[in-house]
Amino acid sequence: MPSRILRKRKLIPGMTSELVIEAPHIAAKALPGNFVILRVWEDGERIPLTIADADKEAGTITLVYLVMGKTTAHLETLDAGDDILDLCGPLGRATEIHKVDGPVICVGGGTGIAAMHHIAKGHHMAGNRVVTIIGARCEDLLLFRDELCSFCPEVLIATNDGSCGRQGLVTDLLVEMLENDKTVAEVVAVGPVPMMRAVAEATRPFGVKTTVSLNSIMVDGIGMCGACRVSVGGETRFACVDGPEFDGHAVDFGELGARLTAFKDQERLSYEEFKSHGCNCSK
């Protein structure tokens, strides 16, 4: 059954948008860390997107995506009032959230900031002190700053060009915090693979628990295919049902990064065709 898009907000024009989607059965159960699988048209590909927010009362979930291929480009052509053909969830294990003594530092990069937002909010609701660190190339590409500030008093910002917050990387701010505060209970990182890897390396010497949320390629999202397999502590795990969150110190990021390129030629071809001809579905 198709799911209706109620609101659309262009966060970075042409690149990133936020969709609020009517999906009461998913919203009722969506927890921080969960994701959905969606499909846009009849011969479309199933892609996973992390749930950025959920509102049980309104019966809606919020998704934020970066336009990076055919399916997300197609999604970007939809507007409020349009339907998403297939929407399935909530999938994956929810974030393990407990009341802890020290602060929880949530690090987000790029579109990952939106996904991190749901986790940070979960820790906040559990009564934990949450510090968020977000990064992007420049200020215009920073997402969800206001949403984070609405509940989190400590939102630290790093940009590559220094247009907002500290000039540098999120890990620069993270290391400073870890050096100054020995009570940090946990670090959570969501973002591009190189960022999550850098966060895990930055926290390793401090021995602080570090959770990363992986964005593997998936097909079904329910444990049937193993496309999303990832080595964690030398064991093969499925990001869809065993994750998507894992111990960042145990994840083989090299393998993860390589596996994300499995279909890069096909993805490029598909995206180029879409950009020049539009979707096959409208033919």
Next chain:
Amino acid sequence: MAATAPSKKTKAPRTAMPEQDPKVRARNFEEVALGYTADMAVAEAGRCLQCKKPACRKGCPVEIDIPGFIKQIAAGDLDEAYAVLRQTNSLPAVCGRVCPQETQCEGSCIVGKKGEPVAIGRLERFVADTHLAKTACETVTGGPACSMPRDDLKVACIGSGPASLTCAGYLAARGIPVTVFEALHEVGGVLVYGIPEFRLPKAVVRQEVEAMKALGVEFKTNWVGGKTITVPELLESGYSAVFIGVGAGLPRFLGVPGENLIGVFSANEYLTRVNLGRAYKFPAADTPTFPAKHVVVFGGGNVAMDAARTAMRLGADKVSLAYRRTEHEMPCRREELHHAKEEGLDILCLNAPVEFIGDETGRLKQIVLQRMVLGEPDESGRCSPVACQGDTCTLEADMAIVAVGTGANPLISQTTPGLDTYRRGYIVADPATGETSIPNVFAGGDIVTGAATVISAMGAGRRAAKAIADRLLGPGAAGQPPDDMADDSADA
């Protein structure tokens, strides 16, 4: 045996199945077997001895009245032949294509004792296809008599593969409203994501499903049992009974180094991309797979054959199938092996994988194989393969597909307190009724038995449906027409 005396007509040879030419079909996704014509079907039906105590029927997990439907074909009454099939089988067009008839009905056929058995599967397919050529509406009006829906009852089936579809079809035909919850975006389970188009066209599955919708079965796709909705939630929300038919979908891997290289797929992933995702149409369809020059498939079952034959059709220069034992021990249907060899499959028996080797970008480039010999028979009766130490070879390969079986998906058991499972995660269910450790919760198919056949899952779905109907409508009520089998089974 109480067979009637063989007459001259039994001397006629088994009617051959028209097939696409192997060279042509090895490069397309059209169905391999083309189906009997009406004349062929009548000729083949004439070979049946109409045994008084038909052994074929005992060989069928859903106990189809085989002599009964064949008799109607011989008499030219195909509507009646279909009615006989549908008495016990919700998916005859599927079974006629994918059942291992040689070990079931045809394996028990008396005609087969001295010659070739009656082609029961081909006749079943002929009857079902002829019927499906009509509209869904006609299917309903001509279908089993349906009592008034019982608004006070409803049953949930989780999963929409052969077990759940059979369970749903049986209950709906008795006026019990059924909701089927399917995790994927398309209904049919393994029939749509697993079995390829050239063996079971998706249109056939869709038509069988449409016939069920017309009977009043409600299908909810994109609902994941154990995630979107759990078994306890279904019971709380008013479902009188729940049937769990989710299959055994968790792929097993080989556990050898390099298995996570790009280019190493589980058969589930490869087949799901191609069948459910229509990757054979890429880029017209969005889901990709990638072209490979040399594909090596591991395994010897029907899934391995499906994967190998799919890879050929997607343009591989060479497809090899590596198996630890010999062709004799392969669990696949003989027909699948025969078809695959006709199409050019290279078979590497007595070879087991040792290591996958990749290039600097993490893509598969070579596979190291270990030579094996057959040792003593194991508990399954098959000879166990034993490694010939030091005897290995290295193949150039850019794709490997692992088809060495599946395990139980834990999504349901993790979210259903009180549901007993075996150590490997399969659900404990009463063999006679399918009822689990939780009252009014039933299970059947691969999630109970481990990976098996479409028809055995259908048998389990049918047994559970009968038990559910007995429970909800009162004992005996479920034995009313259109199901006339309940009484016969006593004299087995």
